[in-house]
Amino acid sequence: MQNPKSKYNVCVLGATGMVGQEMIKVLEQRNFPVDRFLPLASERTAGQKVTFRGKEYTVEVATPDSFEGIQIGLFSAGAKVSAALAPEAVKKGCVVIDNTSHFRMDPEVPLVVPEVNGHALKNHRGIIANPNCSTAQMVLVLKPIYDAVGIERIVVSTYQSTSGWGKEAVKEMYEQTRTLLADPEAKVEVKFLPKRIAFNVVPQIDQFLDNGYTKEEMKMVNETKKILEDDSIKITATAVRVPVAIGHSESVNIQTKKKITAQQVRELISKFPTVKVMDDPGQGIYPTPIDCVGKDETLVGRIREDISISNGIEMWIVSDNLRRGAALNAVLIAERMIADSLL
Known part of the structure:
Protein backbone atom coordinates (compact mmCIF):
# COMPACT_ATOMS: atom_id res chain seq x y z
CA MET A 1 0.00 0.00 0.00
CA PRO A 131 -17.55 -10.88 -10.61
CA ASN A 132 -19.62 -13.97 -10.02
CA CYS A 133 -17.73 -16.32 -7.72
CA SER A 134 -17.49 -19.05 -10.36
CA THR A 135 -16.17 -16.58 -12.92
CA ALA A 136 -13.57 -15.19 -10.51
CA GLN A 137 -11.88 -18.51 -9.81
CA MET A 138 -11.89 -19.52 -13.48
CA VAL A 139 -10.37 -16.34 -14.91
CA LEU A 140 -7.50 -16.52 -12.42
CA VAL A 141 -6.46 -19.77 -14.09
CA LEU A 142 -7.35 -18.72 -17.64
CA LYS A 143 -5.35 -15.49 -17.61
CA PRO A 144 -1.79 -16.89 -17.83
CA ILE A 145 -2.90 -19.38 -20.49
CA TYR A 146 -4.67 -16.64 -22.44
CA ASP A 147 -1.59 -14.43 -22.35
CA ALA A 148 0.72 -17.26 -23.44
CA VAL A 149 -1.17 -18.98 -26.26
CA GLY A 150 -4.59 -17.36 -26.62
CA ILE A 151 -7.96 -19.04 -26.08
CA GLU A 152 -10.47 -20.01 -28.77
CA ARG A 153 -13.15 -21.76 -26.72
CA ILE A 154 -14.06 -22.69 -23.15
CA VAL A 155 -16.47 -25.39 -22.00
CA VAL A 156 -17.11 -25.24 -18.25
CA SER A 157 -19.31 -27.32 -15.96
CA THR A 158 -19.61 -26.13 -12.40
CA TYR A 159 -20.34 -27.97 -9.15
CA GLN A 160 -21.38 -25.14 -6.86
CA SER A 161 -21.90 -25.25 -3.11
CA THR A 162 -25.12 -24.28 -1.39
CA SER A 163 -23.49 -21.28 0.30
CA GLY A 164 -23.51 -19.67 -3.14
CA TRP A 165 -27.24 -19.22 -2.57
CA GLY A 166 -26.87 -18.16 1.05
CA LYS A 167 -26.96 -19.41 4.61
CA GLU A 168 -30.63 -20.41 4.32
CA ALA A 169 -29.75 -22.90 1.57
CA VAL A 170 -26.91 -24.36 3.63
CA LYS A 171 -29.29 -24.81 6.56
CA GLU A 172 -31.85 -26.41 4.26
CA MET A 173 -29.24 -28.89 2.99
CA TYR A 174 -28.30 -29.93 6.52
CA GLU A 175 -31.93 -30.24 7.62
CA GLN A 176 -32.83 -32.36 4.60
CA THR A 177 -29.77 -34.56 5.19
CA ARG A 178 -30.66 -35.17 8.83
CA THR A 179 -34.24 -36.02 7.92
CA LEU A 180 -33.24 -38.47 5.18
CA LEU A 181 -30.57 -40.15 7.27
CA ALA A 182 -33.25 -40.89 9.86
CA ASP A 183 -35.77 -42.03 7.23
CA PRO A 184 -34.67 -42.40 3.57
CA GLU A 185 -38.32 -42.41 2.47
CA ALA A 186 -39.22 -39.20 4.27
CA LYS A 187 -40.53 -36.17 2.41
CA VAL A 188 -38.33 -33.13 2.91
CA GLU A 189 -39.21 -29.46 2.71
CA VAL A 190 -37.84 -27.55 -0.28
CA LYS A 191 -37.93 -23.80 0.31
CA PHE A 192 -34.88 -22.01 -1.03
CA LEU A 193 -33.42 -24.20 -3.77
CA PRO A 194 -35.37 -25.39 -6.85
CA LYS A 195 -35.31 -29.05 -5.83
CA ARG A 196 -34.15 -31.25 -2.98
CA ILE A 197 -30.38 -30.83 -2.55
CA ALA A 198 -29.58 -33.57 -0.01
CA PHE A 199 -28.13 -36.64 -1.78
CA ASN A 200 -28.86 -34.93 -5.09
CA VAL A 201 -27.48 -32.51 -7.67
CA VAL A 202 -29.56 -29.76 -9.24
CA PRO A 203 -28.72 -28.46 -12.74
CA GLN A 204 -30.32 -25.09 -12.13
CA ILE A 205 -28.73 -22.03 -10.56
CA ASP A 206 -30.86 -18.89 -10.92
CA GLN A 207 -33.64 -18.57 -13.49
CA PHE A 208 -33.81 -20.11 -16.95
CA LEU A 209 -33.56 -17.77 -19.93
CA ASP A 210 -35.13 -18.01 -23.38
CA ASN A 211 -31.95 -19.54 -24.83
CA GLY A 212 -32.15 -22.50 -22.42
CA TYR A 213 -29.25 -21.34 -20.28
CA THR A 214 -29.63 -20.11 -16.72
CA LYS A 215 -28.70 -16.62 -15.59
CA GLU A 216 -25.73 -18.12 -13.71
CA GLU A 217 -24.43 -19.78 -16.85
CA MET A 218 -24.72 -16.60 -18.89
CA LYS A 219 -22.98 -14.66 -16.14
CA MET A 220 -19.96 -16.90 -16.59
CA VAL A 221 -20.05 -16.43 -20.37
CA ASN A 222 -20.42 -12.66 -20.38
CA GLU A 223 -18.27 -11.82 -17.36
CA THR A 224 -15.33 -13.91 -18.57
CA LYS A 225 -15.30 -12.04 -21.88
CA LYS A 226 -15.48 -8.68 -20.13
CA ILE A 227 -12.67 -9.44 -17.65
CA LEU A 228 -10.36 -10.89 -20.32
CA GLU A 229 -11.38 -8.04 -22.65
CA ASP A 230 -12.03 -10.41 -25.53
CA ASP A 231 -15.51 -10.91 -26.96
CA SER A 232 -14.20 -13.39 -29.55
CA ILE A 233 -13.78 -16.25 -27.05
CA LYS A 234 -16.47 -18.88 -27.47
CA ILE A 235 -17.80 -19.97 -24.08
CA THR A 236 -20.50 -22.39 -22.96
CA ALA A 237 -21.37 -23.24 -19.37
CA THR A 238 -23.51 -25.62 -17.33
CA ALA A 239 -23.95 -24.64 -13.68
CA VAL A 240 -24.98 -27.29 -11.14
CA ARG A 241 -25.75 -27.00 -7.43
CA VAL A 242 -24.26 -29.82 -5.33
CA PRO A 243 -24.70 -30.82 -1.65
CA VAL A 244 -21.52 -29.12 -0.43
CA ALA A 245 -21.49 -26.29 2.12
CA ILE A 246 -18.53 -24.22 0.91
CA GLY A 247 -16.36 -24.42 -2.18
CA HIS A 248 -17.15 -24.28 -5.89
CA SER A 249 -15.59 -26.81 -8.28
CA GLU A 250 -15.30 -26.53 -12.04
CA SER A 251 -14.43 -28.90 -14.86
CA VAL A 252 -12.91 -26.64 -17.51
CA ASN A 253 -12.03 -27.56 -21.09
CA ILE A 254 -9.95 -24.96 -22.93
CA GLN A 255 -9.17 -24.89 -26.64
CA THR A 256 -6.12 -22.69 -27.16
CA LYS A 257 -5.02 -20.87 -30.31
CA LYS A 258 -1.53 -22.36 -30.13
CA LYS A 259 -0.40 -25.73 -28.84
CA ILE A 260 0.49 -25.95 -25.15
CA THR A 261 1.34 -29.04 -23.13
CA ALA A 262 -0.09 -30.00 -19.76
CA GLN A 263 3.31 -29.49 -18.16
CA GLN A 264 3.61 -26.02 -19.64
CA VAL A 265 0.17 -25.20 -18.25
CA ARG A 266 1.23 -26.37 -14.79
CA GLU A 267 4.34 -24.19 -14.94
CA LEU A 268 2.40 -21.14 -16.14
CA ILE A 269 -0.40 -21.21 -13.61
CA SER A 270 1.85 -22.18 -10.69
CA LYS A 271 3.58 -18.82 -11.11
CA PHE A 272 0.35 -16.84 -11.16
CA PRO A 273 -0.62 -14.98 -7.96
CA THR A 274 -3.09 -16.74 -5.63
CA VAL A 275 -3.23 -19.89 -7.78
CA LYS A 276 -1.88 -23.20 -6.44
CA VAL A 277 -1.34 -26.36 -8.47
CA MET A 278 -2.29 -29.64 -6.76
CA ASP A 279 -1.76 -32.12 -9.55
CA ASP A 280 -0.34 -35.58 -8.96
CA PRO A 281 -3.32 -37.93 -9.39
CA GLY A 282 -1.15 -41.03 -9.12
CA GLN A 283 -0.40 -40.00 -5.54
CA GLY A 284 -3.97 -38.99 -4.85
CA ILE A 285 -3.16 -35.29 -5.12
CA TYR A 286 -5.94 -33.15 -6.62
CA PRO A 287 -8.14 -30.51 -5.02
CA THR A 288 -11.62 -31.00 -3.59
CA PRO A 289 -13.93 -28.41 -1.99
CA ILE A 290 -12.80 -29.46 1.48
CA ASP A 291 -9.25 -28.42 0.60
CA CYS A 292 -10.15 -24.85 -0.34
CA VAL A 293 -12.27 -23.76 2.63
CA GLY A 294 -10.80 -20.67 4.27
CA LYS A 295 -7.96 -20.48 1.74
CA ASP A 296 -6.99 -17.48 -0.35
CA GLU A 297 -5.66 -19.66 -3.15
CA THR A 298 -7.58 -21.09 -6.08
CA LEU A 299 -6.59 -24.75 -6.40
CA VAL A 300 -6.02 -26.51 -9.73
CA GLY A 301 -5.53 -30.17 -10.59
CA ARG A 302 -6.35 -32.93 -13.11
CA ILE A 303 -4.45 -30.94 -15.75
CA ARG A 304 -4.22 -32.95 -18.95
CA GLU A 305 -4.31 -32.66 -22.71
CA ASP A 306 -7.71 -33.25 -24.29
CA ILE A 307 -7.42 -36.38 -26.45
CA SER A 308 -10.48 -35.47 -28.55
CA ILE A 309 -9.30 -32.19 -30.13
CA SER A 310 -6.15 -30.35 -31.12
CA ASN A 311 -4.90 -27.69 -28.72
CA GLY A 312 -7.20 -28.84 -25.94
CA ILE A 313 -6.51 -28.70 -22.19
CA GLU A 314 -8.66 -30.13 -19.40
CA MET A 315 -8.47 -29.12 -15.74
CA TRP A 316 -10.31 -29.08 -12.42
CA ILE A 317 -10.54 -25.80 -10.49
CA VAL A 318 -11.66 -25.44 -6.86
CA SER A 319 -12.01 -22.29 -4.75
CA ASP A 320 -13.73 -20.98 -1.62
CA ASN A 321 -16.69 -19.14 -3.12
CA LEU A 322 -17.31 -17.00 -0.06
CA ARG A 323 -13.68 -15.97 0.31
CA ARG A 324 -11.73 -16.01 -2.95
CA GLY A 325 -14.86 -15.74 -5.06
Whole structure:
Protein backbone atom coordinates (compact mmCIF):
# COMPACT_ATOMS: atom_id res chain seq x y z
CA MET A 1 0.00 0.00 0.00
CA GLN A 2 1.20 3.47 -0.85
CA ASN A 3 0.86 4.96 2.61
CA PRO A 4 0.50 2.41 5.43
CA LYS A 5 -0.35 5.21 7.87
CA SER A 6 -3.50 6.19 5.97
CA LYS A 7 -6.74 4.76 7.30
CA TYR A 8 -10.16 4.63 5.74
CA ASN A 9 -13.74 4.66 6.92
CA VAL A 10 -15.19 1.37 5.70
CA CYS A 11 -18.72 -0.01 5.67
CA VAL A 12 -19.87 -3.55 4.96
CA LEU A 13 -23.40 -3.63 3.57
CA GLY A 14 -24.85 -7.10 4.09
CA ALA A 15 -22.82 -7.58 7.24
CA THR A 16 -25.04 -10.37 8.58
CA GLY A 17 -24.84 -12.56 5.46
CA MET A 18 -22.28 -15.25 4.69
CA VAL A 19 -20.27 -13.07 2.29
CA GLY A 20 -20.57 -10.03 4.54
CA GLN A 21 -19.29 -12.02 7.49
CA GLU A 22 -16.38 -13.21 5.36
CA MET A 23 -15.64 -9.64 4.29
CA ILE A 24 -15.35 -8.60 7.92
CA LYS A 25 -13.06 -11.55 8.59
CA VAL A 26 -10.83 -10.75 5.60
CA LEU A 27 -10.55 -7.07 6.53
CA GLU A 28 -9.38 -8.14 9.97
CA GLN A 29 -7.02 -10.91 8.84
CA ARG A 30 -5.34 -8.73 6.22
CA ASN A 31 -4.99 -5.85 8.65
CA PHE A 32 -6.76 -3.52 6.26
CA PRO A 33 -6.25 0.12 7.30
CA VAL A 34 -9.69 0.74 8.78
CA ASP A 35 -10.33 3.86 10.82
CA ARG A 36 -14.10 3.80 11.30
CA PHE A 37 -15.96 0.52 10.75
CA LEU A 38 -19.68 0.51 9.98
CA PRO A 39 -21.72 -2.71 9.54
CA LEU A 40 -24.96 -2.24 7.62
CA ALA A 41 -27.86 -4.46 6.57
CA SER A 42 -31.53 -4.39 5.62
CA GLU A 43 -34.25 -3.83 8.18
CA ARG A 44 -34.75 -7.60 8.36
CA THR A 45 -31.37 -8.29 9.97
CA ALA A 46 -30.35 -4.92 11.37
CA GLY A 47 -29.87 -4.94 15.11
CA GLN A 48 -27.77 -8.08 15.10
CA LYS A 49 -24.26 -7.93 16.53
CA VAL A 50 -20.99 -8.42 14.67
CA THR A 51 -17.43 -8.31 15.93
CA PHE A 52 -14.50 -6.56 14.27
CA ARG A 53 -11.03 -6.49 15.83
CA GLY A 54 -12.38 -7.53 19.19
CA LYS A 55 -15.06 -4.86 19.35
CA GLU A 56 -18.77 -5.61 19.12
CA TYR A 57 -20.88 -3.53 16.75
CA THR A 58 -24.62 -3.30 16.28
CA VAL A 59 -25.59 -3.67 12.64
CA GLU A 60 -27.41 -0.56 11.44
CA VAL A 61 -30.17 -0.23 8.84
CA ALA A 62 -28.71 0.92 5.53
CA THR A 63 -30.14 4.21 4.23
CA PRO A 64 -28.78 6.79 1.77
CA ASP A 65 -27.53 8.82 4.74
CA SER A 66 -25.52 5.89 6.11
CA PHE A 67 -22.60 6.63 3.76
CA GLU A 68 -21.79 10.12 4.98
CA GLY A 69 -18.05 10.12 5.70
CA ILE A 70 -17.56 6.56 4.44
CA GLN A 71 -14.75 6.19 1.91
CA ILE A 72 -15.00 2.49 1.00
CA GLY A 73 -18.20 0.48 0.82
CA LEU A 74 -18.16 -3.29 0.45
CA PHE A 75 -21.63 -4.24 -0.75
CA SER A 76 -23.15 -7.73 -0.61
CA ALA A 77 -26.81 -7.35 0.24
CA GLY A 78 -28.46 -8.28 -3.05
CA ALA A 79 -28.82 -6.66 -6.45
CA LYS A 80 -31.91 -4.60 -5.58
CA VAL A 81 -30.23 -3.09 -2.54
CA SER A 82 -27.09 -2.27 -4.52
CA ALA A 83 -29.14 -0.73 -7.32
CA ALA A 84 -30.83 1.57 -4.85
CA LEU A 85 -27.99 2.43 -2.50
CA ALA A 86 -24.74 2.28 -4.48
CA PRO A 87 -25.46 5.50 -6.43
CA GLU A 88 -26.45 7.19 -3.17
CA ALA A 89 -23.18 6.10 -1.57
CA VAL A 90 -21.20 7.46 -4.51
CA LYS A 91 -22.94 10.82 -4.13
CA LYS A 92 -21.59 10.90 -0.57
CA GLY A 93 -18.03 10.31 -1.80
CA CYS A 94 -17.93 6.59 -1.07
CA VAL A 95 -16.26 4.19 -3.52
CA VAL A 96 -18.49 1.12 -3.77
CA ILE A 97 -17.10 -2.37 -4.41
CA ASP A 98 -20.24 -4.31 -5.23
CA ASN A 99 -20.49 -8.09 -4.97
CA THR A 100 -23.93 -8.35 -6.60
CA SER A 101 -24.75 -8.90 -10.26
CA HIS A 102 -26.41 -5.53 -10.78
CA PHE A 103 -23.51 -3.49 -12.18
CA ARG A 104 -21.29 -6.22 -13.65
CA MET A 105 -22.19 -5.79 -17.30
CA ASP A 106 -22.62 -2.02 -17.15
CA PRO A 107 -20.06 -0.68 -19.65
CA GLU A 108 -19.34 2.24 -17.33
CA VAL A 109 -18.46 -0.04 -14.39
CA PRO A 110 -15.17 -1.97 -14.20
CA LEU A 111 -15.57 -5.70 -13.51
CA VAL A 112 -12.36 -6.66 -11.76
CA VAL A 113 -10.28 -9.53 -10.51
CA PRO A 114 -7.17 -7.56 -9.45
CA GLU A 115 -4.60 -10.17 -10.49
CA VAL A 116 -6.20 -10.42 -13.93
CA ASN A 117 -7.35 -6.93 -14.94
CA GLY A 118 -6.48 -4.60 -12.10
CA HIS A 119 -5.63 -1.93 -14.69
CA ALA A 120 -9.37 -1.49 -15.31
CA LEU A 121 -9.76 0.14 -11.90
CA LYS A 122 -8.37 3.42 -13.17
CA ASN A 123 -11.56 3.89 -15.19
CA HIS A 124 -13.93 3.66 -12.22
CA ARG A 125 -16.58 6.29 -11.60
CA GLY A 126 -17.31 5.36 -8.02
CA ILE A 127 -18.54 1.78 -8.47
CA ILE A 128 -16.46 -1.35 -9.10
CA ALA A 129 -18.12 -4.71 -9.66
CA ASN A 130 -16.99 -8.00 -8.17
CA PRO A 131 -17.55 -10.88 -10.61
CA ASN A 132 -19.62 -13.97 -10.02
CA CYS A 133 -17.73 -16.32 -7.72
CA SER A 134 -17.49 -19.05 -10.36
CA THR A 135 -16.17 -16.58 -12.92
CA ALA A 136 -13.57 -15.19 -10.51
CA GLN A 137 -11.88 -18.51 -9.81
CA MET A 138 -11.89 -19.52 -13.48
CA VAL A 139 -10.37 -16.34 -14.91
CA LEU A 140 -7.50 -16.52 -12.42
CA VAL A 141 -6.46 -19.77 -14.09
CA LEU A 142 -7.35 -18.72 -17.64
CA LYS A 143 -5.35 -15.49 -17.61
CA PRO A 144 -1.79 -16.89 -17.83
CA ILE A 145 -2.90 -19.38 -20.49
CA TYR A 146 -4.67 -16.64 -22.44
CA ASP A 147 -1.59 -14.43 -22.35
CA ALA A 148 0.72 -17.26 -23.44
CA VAL A 149 -1.17 -18.98 -26.26
CA GLY A 150 -4.59 -17.36 -26.62
CA ILE A 151 -7.96 -19.04 -26.08
CA GLU A 152 -10.47 -20.01 -28.77
CA ARG A 153 -13.15 -21.76 -26.72
CA ILE A 154 -14.06 -22.69 -23.15
CA VAL A 155 -16.47 -25.39 -22.00
CA VAL A 156 -17.11 -25.24 -18.25
CA SER A 157 -19.31 -27.32 -15.96
CA THR A 158 -19.61 -26.13 -12.40
CA TYR A 159 -20.34 -27.97 -9.15
CA GLN A 160 -21.38 -25.14 -6.86
CA SER A 161 -21.90 -25.25 -3.11
CA THR A 162 -25.12 -24.28 -1.39
CA SER A 163 -23.49 -21.28 0.30
CA GLY A 164 -23.51 -19.67 -3.14
CA TRP A 165 -27.24 -19.22 -2.57
CA GLY A 166 -26.87 -18.16 1.05
CA LYS A 167 -26.96 -19.41 4.61
CA GLU A 168 -30.63 -20.41 4.32
CA ALA A 169 -29.75 -22.90 1.57
CA VAL A 170 -26.91 -24.36 3.63
CA LYS A 171 -29.29 -24.81 6.56
CA GLU A 172 -31.85 -26.41 4.26
CA MET A 173 -29.24 -28.89 2.99
CA TYR A 174 -28.30 -29.93 6.52
CA GLU A 175 -31.93 -30.24 7.62
CA GLN A 176 -32.83 -32.36 4.60
CA THR A 177 -29.77 -34.56 5.19
CA ARG A 178 -30.66 -35.17 8.83
CA THR A 179 -34.24 -36.02 7.92
CA LEU A 180 -33.24 -38.47 5.18
CA LEU A 181 -30.57 -40.15 7.27
CA ALA A 182 -33.25 -40.89 9.86
CA ASP A 183 -35.77 -42.03 7.23
CA PRO A 184 -34.67 -42.40 3.57
CA GLU A 185 -38.32 -42.41 2.47
CA ALA A 186 -39.22 -39.20 4.27
CA LYS A 187 -40.53 -36.17 2.41
CA VAL A 188 -38.33 -33.13 2.91
CA GLU A 189 -39.21 -29.46 2.71
CA VAL A 190 -37.84 -27.55 -0.28
CA LYS A 191 -37.93 -23.80 0.31
CA PHE A 192 -34.88 -22.01 -1.03
CA LEU A 193 -33.42 -24.20 -3.77
CA PRO A 194 -35.37 -25.39 -6.85
CA LYS A 195 -35.31 -29.05 -5.83
CA ARG A 196 -34.15 -31.25 -2.98
CA ILE A 197 -30.38 -30.83 -2.55
CA ALA A 198 -29.58 -33.57 -0.01
CA PHE A 199 -28.13 -36.64 -1.78
CA ASN A 200 -28.86 -34.93 -5.09
CA VAL A 201 -27.48 -32.51 -7.67
CA VAL A 202 -29.56 -29.76 -9.24
CA PRO A 203 -28.72 -28.46 -12.74
CA GLN A 204 -30.32 -25.09 -12.13
CA ILE A 205 -28.73 -22.03 -10.56
CA ASP A 206 -30.86 -18.89 -10.92
CA GLN A 207 -33.64 -18.57 -13.49
CA PHE A 208 -33.81 -20.11 -16.95
CA LEU A 209 -33.56 -17.77 -19.93
CA ASP A 210 -35.13 -18.01 -23.38
CA ASN A 211 -31.95 -19.54 -24.83
CA GLY A 212 -32.15 -22.50 -22.42
CA TYR A 213 -29.25 -21.34 -20.28
CA THR A 214 -29.63 -20.11 -16.72
CA LYS A 215 -28.70 -16.62 -15.59
CA GLU A 216 -25.73 -18.12 -13.71
CA GLU A 217 -24.43 -19.78 -16.85
CA MET A 218 -24.72 -16.60 -18.89
CA LYS A 219 -22.98 -14.66 -16.14
CA MET A 220 -19.96 -16.90 -16.59
CA VAL A 221 -20.05 -16.43 -20.37
CA ASN A 222 -20.42 -12.66 -20.38
CA GLU A 223 -18.27 -11.82 -17.36
CA THR A 224 -15.33 -13.91 -18.57
CA LYS A 225 -15.30 -12.04 -21.88
CA LYS A 226 -15.48 -8.68 -20.13
CA ILE A 227 -12.67 -9.44 -17.65
CA LEU A 228 -10.36 -10.89 -20.32
CA GLU A 229 -11.38 -8.04 -22.65
CA ASP A 230 -12.03 -10.41 -25.53
CA ASP A 231 -15.51 -10.91 -26.96
CA SER A 232 -14.20 -13.39 -29.55
CA ILE A 233 -13.78 -16.25 -27.05
CA LYS A 234 -16.47 -18.88 -27.47
CA ILE A 235 -17.80 -19.97 -24.08
CA THR A 236 -20.50 -22.39 -22.96
CA ALA A 237 -21.37 -23.24 -19.37
CA THR A 238 -23.51 -25.62 -17.33
CA ALA A 239 -23.95 -24.64 -13.68
CA VAL A 240 -24.98 -27.29 -11.14
CA ARG A 241 -25.75 -27.00 -7.43
CA VAL A 242 -24.26 -29.82 -5.33
CA PRO A 243 -24.70 -30.82 -1.65
CA VAL A 244 -21.52 -29.12 -0.43
CA ALA A 245 -21.49 -26.29 2.12
CA ILE A 246 -18.53 -24.22 0.91
CA GLY A 247 -16.36 -24.42 -2.18
CA HIS A 248 -17.15 -24.28 -5.89
CA SER A 249 -15.59 -26.81 -8.28
CA GLU A 250 -15.30 -26.53 -12.04
CA SER A 251 -14.43 -28.90 -14.86
CA VAL A 252 -12.91 -26.64 -17.51
CA ASN A 253 -12.03 -27.56 -21.09
CA ILE A 254 -9.95 -24.96 -22.93
CA GLN A 255 -9.17 -24.89 -26.64
CA THR A 256 -6.12 -22.69 -27.16
CA LYS A 257 -5.02 -20.87 -30.31
CA LYS A 258 -1.53 -22.36 -30.13
CA LYS A 259 -0.40 -25.73 -28.84
CA ILE A 260 0.49 -25.95 -25.15
CA THR A 261 1.34 -29.04 -23.13
CA ALA A 262 -0.09 -30.00 -19.76
CA GLN A 263 3.31 -29.49 -18.16
CA GLN A 264 3.61 -26.02 -19.64
CA VAL A 265 0.17 -25.20 -18.25
CA ARG A 266 1.23 -26.37 -14.79
CA GLU A 267 4.34 -24.19 -14.94
CA LEU A 268 2.40 -21.14 -16.14
CA ILE A 269 -0.40 -21.21 -13.61
CA SER A 270 1.85 -22.18 -10.69
CA LYS A 271 3.58 -18.82 -11.11
CA PHE A 272 0.35 -16.84 -11.16
CA PRO A 273 -0.62 -14.98 -7.96
CA THR A 274 -3.09 -16.74 -5.63
CA VAL A 275 -3.23 -19.89 -7.78
CA LYS A 276 -1.88 -23.20 -6.44
CA VAL A 277 -1.34 -26.36 -8.47
CA MET A 278 -2.29 -29.64 -6.76
CA ASP A 279 -1.76 -32.12 -9.55
CA ASP A 280 -0.34 -35.58 -8.96
CA PRO A 281 -3.32 -37.93 -9.39
CA GLY A 282 -1.15 -41.03 -9.12
CA GLN A 283 -0.40 -40.00 -5.54
CA GLY A 284 -3.97 -38.99 -4.85
CA ILE A 285 -3.16 -35.29 -5.12
CA TYR A 286 -5.94 -33.15 -6.62
CA PRO A 287 -8.14 -30.51 -5.02
CA THR A 288 -11.62 -31.00 -3.59
CA PRO A 289 -13.93 -28.41 -1.99
CA ILE A 290 -12.80 -29.46 1.48
CA ASP A 291 -9.25 -28.42 0.60
CA CYS A 292 -10.15 -24.85 -0.34
CA VAL A 293 -12.27 -23.76 2.63
CA GLY A 294 -10.80 -20.67 4.27
CA LYS A 295 -7.96 -20.48 1.74
CA ASP A 296 -6.99 -17.48 -0.35
CA GLU A 297 -5.66 -19.66 -3.15
CA THR A 298 -7.58 -21.09 -6.08
CA LEU A 299 -6.59 -24.75 -6.40
CA VAL A 300 -6.02 -26.51 -9.73
CA GLY A 301 -5.53 -30.17 -10.59
CA ARG A 302 -6.35 -32.93 -13.11
CA ILE A 303 -4.45 -30.94 -15.75
CA ARG A 304 -4.22 -32.95 -18.95
CA GLU A 305 -4.31 -32.66 -22.71
CA ASP A 306 -7.71 -33.25 -24.29
CA ILE A 307 -7.42 -36.38 -26.45
CA SER A 308 -10.48 -35.47 -28.55
CA ILE A 309 -9.30 -32.19 -30.13
CA SER A 310 -6.15 -30.35 -31.12
CA ASN A 311 -4.90 -27.69 -28.72
CA GLY A 312 -7.20 -28.84 -25.94
CA ILE A 313 -6.51 -28.70 -22.19
CA GLU A 314 -8.66 -30.13 -19.40
CA MET A 315 -8.47 -29.12 -15.74
CA TRP A 316 -10.31 -29.08 -12.42
CA ILE A 317 -10.54 -25.80 -10.49
CA VAL A 318 -11.66 -25.44 -6.86
CA SER A 319 -12.01 -22.29 -4.75
CA ASP A 320 -13.73 -20.98 -1.62
CA ASN A 321 -16.69 -19.14 -3.12
CA LEU A 322 -17.31 -17.00 -0.06
CA ARG A 323 -13.68 -15.97 0.31
CA ARG A 324 -11.73 -16.01 -2.95
CA GLY A 325 -14.86 -15.74 -5.06
CA ALA A 326 -16.32 -12.80 -3.17
CA ALA A 327 -14.95 -11.29 0.06
CA LEU A 328 -11.22 -11.55 -0.64
CA ASN A 329 -11.62 -10.27 -4.19
CA ALA A 330 -13.45 -7.20 -2.89
CA VAL A 331 -10.74 -6.44 -0.33
CA LEU A 332 -8.00 -7.04 -2.91
CA ILE A 333 -9.71 -4.47 -5.13
CA ALA A 334 -9.66 -1.95 -2.28
CA GLU A 335 -5.99 -2.70 -1.57
CA ARG A 336 -5.09 -2.26 -5.24
CA MET A 337 -6.95 1.06 -5.35
CA ILE A 338 -5.00 2.31 -2.36
CA ALA A 339 -1.72 1.16 -3.88
CA ASP A 340 -2.56 2.88 -7.18
CA SER A 341 -3.77 6.10 -5.49
CA LEU A 342 -7.28 5.66 -6.83
CA LEU A 343 -9.08 6.49 -3.57
